[in-house]
Amino acid sequence: MRDVAIIATAQTKHVRSATTVNEVELIQPVIQEVIERSGLGRHDFDFTCSGSSDYLAGQPFSFVMTLDAVGAWPPISESHVEMDGAWALYEAWVKIQTGHADTALVYSYGKSSPGDLPRVLSRMTDPYYEAPLWPTSVDIAALQARAAIQAGVTSEQAMADIAYRSRTSAAANPFAQLTTSAQPLALMDEEYLADPLRRHDCAPVTDGGVAIVLAAGDKARSLCSRPAWIRGIDHRADGHHLNFRDLTTSPSVRIAAEKAGVANGPVEIAELHTCFTHHEPILRSALGLGDDVEVNPSGGPLAANPMMAAGLIRMVEVANRIHSGEVSRGVAHATGGHALQHNLIAVLEGEG
Amino acid sequence: MTDTASSEPAPIEIPEGVWSQPEVDMSAIEEIASVESVRSVRAFASLTYDYTPGLATTRFLRAIKEKRLVGERCSETGKVYVPPRGVSPVSGLPTTEQVELGLDGTVVSFCVVNLDFTGNAQEIPYVSALILVDGSDIPIYGLVREIPYNEVQPGLRLKSVWVEDSEMTTSFENIKWWAPNGEPDVPASELADYV
Numbered sequence: 001m002r003d004v005a006i007i008a009t010a011q012t013k014h015v016r017s018a019t020t021v022n023e024v025e026l027i028q029p030v031i032q033e034v035i036e037r038s039g040l041g042r043h044d045f046d047f048t049c050s051g052s053s054d055y056l057a058g059q060p061f062s063f064v065m066t067l068d069a070v071g072a073w074p075p076i077s078e079s080h081v082e083m084d085g086a087w088a089l090y091e092a093w094v095k096i097q098t099g100h101a102d103t104a105l106v107y108s109y110g111k112s113s114p115g116d117l118p119r120v121l122s123r124m125t126d127p128y129y130e131a132p133l134w135p136t137s138v139d140i141a142a143l144q145a146r147a148a149i150q151a152g153v154t155s156e157q158a159m160a161d162i163a164y165r166s167r168t169s170a171a172a173n174p175f176a177q178l179t180t181s182a183q184p185l186a187l188m189d190e191e192y193l194a195d196p197l198r199r200h201d202c203a204p205v206t207d208g209g210v211a212i213v214l215a216a217g218d219k220a221r222s223l224c225s226r227p228a229w230i231r232g233i234d235h236r237a238d239g240h241h242l243n244f245r246d247l248t249t250s251p252s253v254r255i256a257a258e259k260a261g262v263a264n265g266p267v268e269i270a271e272l273h274t275c276f277t278h279h280e281p282i283l284r285s286a287l288g289l290g291d292d293v294e295v296n297p298s299g300g301p302l303a304a305n306p307m308m309a310a311g312l313i314r315m316v317e318v319a320n321r322i323h324s325g326e327v328s329r330g331v332a333h334a335t336g337g338h339a340l341q342h343n344l345i346a347v348l349e350g351e352g
Numbered sequence: 353m354t355d356t357a358s359s360e361p362a363p364i365e366i367p368e369g370v371w372s373q374p375e376v377d378m379s380a381i382e383e384i385a386s387v388e389s390v391r392s393v394r395a396f397a398s399l400t401y402d403y404t405p406g407l408a409t410t411r412f413l414r415a416i417k418e419k420r421l422v423g424e425r426c427s428e429t430g431k432v433y434v435p436p437r438g439v440s441p442v443s444g445l446p447t448t449e450q451v452e453l454g455l456d457g458t459v460v461s462f463c464v465v466n467l468d469f470t471g472n473a474q475e476i477p478y479v480s481a482l483i484l485v486d487g488s489d490i491p492i493y494g495l496v497r498e499i500p501y502n503e504v505q506p507g508l509r510l511k512s513v514w515v516e517d518s519e520m521t522t523s524f525e526n527i528k529w530w531a532p533n534g535e536p537d538v539p540a541s542e543l544a545d546y547v
Contacts, residue, residue, distance in 0.1 A: 018404075019404060020404075020406070020407055020410075021404070021406050021407055021438075022404055022405060022406025022407075022409065022437060022438065023406075024406070024437055024438055024439045025406045025407055025408070025437075025438040025439065025446075028438070028439045028444070028445075028446060029446075031444065032444070032445070042443075042444060055399075057401070058399065058401035058403075065437060067441070068437065068439040068440070068441040068444070069439050069444050070444050071440070071441070071442055071443050071444030071445070072441065073441065073442045111404070113402075113404075114401040114402050114403065114404060115399055115400070115401045115402075116399070116400070119399065120399055123397070123399075127395060128393055128395075131395060131397070132393070132395040
């Protein structure tokens, strides 16, 4: 295996609605910033990969328009995933492993504000049995939360504690959207949005984007004083149909964590793609994290959840803390689909 | 149940041997033995979006309401893009300089449309062309009229034909079509970079 590291990162200040800019205007400053931080020139990238979804903006082939922001002339080697940017990073990592690239630019973005996001996300369900019922992402998450509470995995009180901790942690994150919270007991007095979920249990609707630069071996060492090495990375999917799954556990996370080697060393921090508060205990359990492991010091998706970017941002938040020397080993998790269906786990480490 | 829609769909005729789904023997389950198999499901879907043109395209759309065409220039290559979307596709840098364009243009490529896929909105045949607006470096699509379709060729000079001033909105549809402006054709060699 080749040593591959995240050597530079950038992200937007995440907001509820970036109404004045289009997608390419949203992501262009982030791409320009990460290129400048990497020390590479615009034409020095062997591979470029992006993640986004046409369903968010309601525009076909919208990712082709945002390619303008990388200046794809003369023609470049480029790819796109209709998935979170964490999977764009995975594709770039594979490209580097195969020896076809030494450097890669990876970016992803989502403008969820043009549509009704929970309804838009209902289109991820199977088209015959589930999609005609228009179950929103919040409806499906509520089924999972109810199952998790009944199984003793979590409680409404524990979920309120997670919401409070995440949003107050985000006060130190200059990119976060939500940075304050009422006390957990006050949160519990709110009405249900979808029983047993209250508003605070749900990640906000967010517009935003993220970009990273990957480099291999000595190239990474020459460009970055403390690269965030990807020591393990793996992604697994559970079944698509909700009724085929035990929603209170995540076998796909457990297997991906084993393959990525999460348990091969101490986990100092974990950035988890928790779109709902009850995701955290399910993920903690599947990852085998002890109670002492700090989860989502950035505030996580409960503080800013740009679709298609929030997973890659988890890797960025771990990588930033390795770059700065704050931590030496951390775990990043990204998810796609409903109720934690598809999961990617990466172990990042600093040297020395 | 054969369909979820209120109106019955036309029966689907499938040639012998093409249908790969074998008939399922359900006779063992008494309750469903007499149930008709599902041949198709119609699930109607509709999502509503608020379109955000962005900063550069908003500047373009506000200008077009005043019968002006405005492009934006790449600070690195000097190329002018219309309609602008805010970023130069060559340099990847924001375009910030607005450039007032002409209201005339030149055909760089075209096709004669013989299929009616507009539902009689357009009499066929008609000509859809790539038109290089004066002062810009990338052609836009436009309808060419007021000239027989078989006389349109690359280099043909055109003027834009607009809706009445009272009907002007922030829309590209302010330009009804393009028509010959009487100027001599532009030599093909001058259009090589735009085809």
